């Protein structure tokens with residue numbers, strides 16, 4: 001019995017190699033798991049559940065195949081796919097979670113989140129996030145014709161790509177004080193998140209207590225999967241096949 005965690009796949013029609021690896025992972029591994037948690041940035045972009053392209057249908061079918069076999073799949077929004085909604089959940093059987101959740105991981109209470117809310121030094125991003133998380137703006141955006149949303153999204157992805165290149169790598173990492181604050185606020189000692197694309201199992205002590213923070217890796221040039229069981233957690237890679 002084991003539980004699987006992935007994040008930051010940034011699935012897009014331009015990267016069929018990532019999609020192939022993801023589909024193989026779903027068909028061969030997730031069907032045998034207790035559960036799968038997707039901790040955000042599953043997609044490189046998401047402009048509404050009504051964007052029903054063949055690519056989106058392909059990914060949705062991969063989720064339906066495992067949820068219909070009784071394997072629960074949970075999703076936490078990332079900074080890219082924050083507009084994934086109830087229609088996607090209904091069509092795939094995926095359960096949407098809040099941005100911060102505490103789960104019982106084989107007896108260890110564990111805080112799970114995407115991780116972008118831990119990066120307090122990236123003030124531009126935090127301002128962007130506050131803006132696009134306003135319910136009225138989300139409702140307005142989702143009312144626009146898909147063609148308009150596609151144009152706006154293309155501009156914004158170009159914008160965030162070049163903004164990211166200019167940021168120093170440290171501001172793109174988590175703020176340690178915020179990590180500790182979130183753990184102590186929840187009263188737990190274990191955390192799993194993605195977003196920073198810096199896979200690692202961090203372990204430290206604070207006032208005589210042992211803490212652990214597991215960061216999931218992105219799927220840019222190979223898959224990254226966290227396999228957790230009663231025996232503990234193991235951060236693993238999955239190779240892409242040559243196409």
Ligand SMILES: O=C(CCCCNC(=O)Nc1ccc(S(=O)(=O)N2CCN(c3cc(Cl)cc(C(F)(F)F)c3)CC2)cc1)NO
Nearest residue numbers: 041044045046079080132137138141152153156157160195
């Ligand atoms: O990625 C990283 C590094 C950190 C990068 C941070 N930057 C980042 O995430 N940027 C970004 C995220 C999503 C997209 S998008 O294409 O999916 N899409 C664009 C249009 N969206 C929208 C929604 C609303 Cl409510 C309102 C509007 C409005 F009002 F502007 F029109 C637009 C919906 C989402 C484009 C860029 N780490 O993993």
Ligand SMILES: [Mn+2]
Nearest residue numbers: 041078079195
């Ligand atoms: Mn992210």
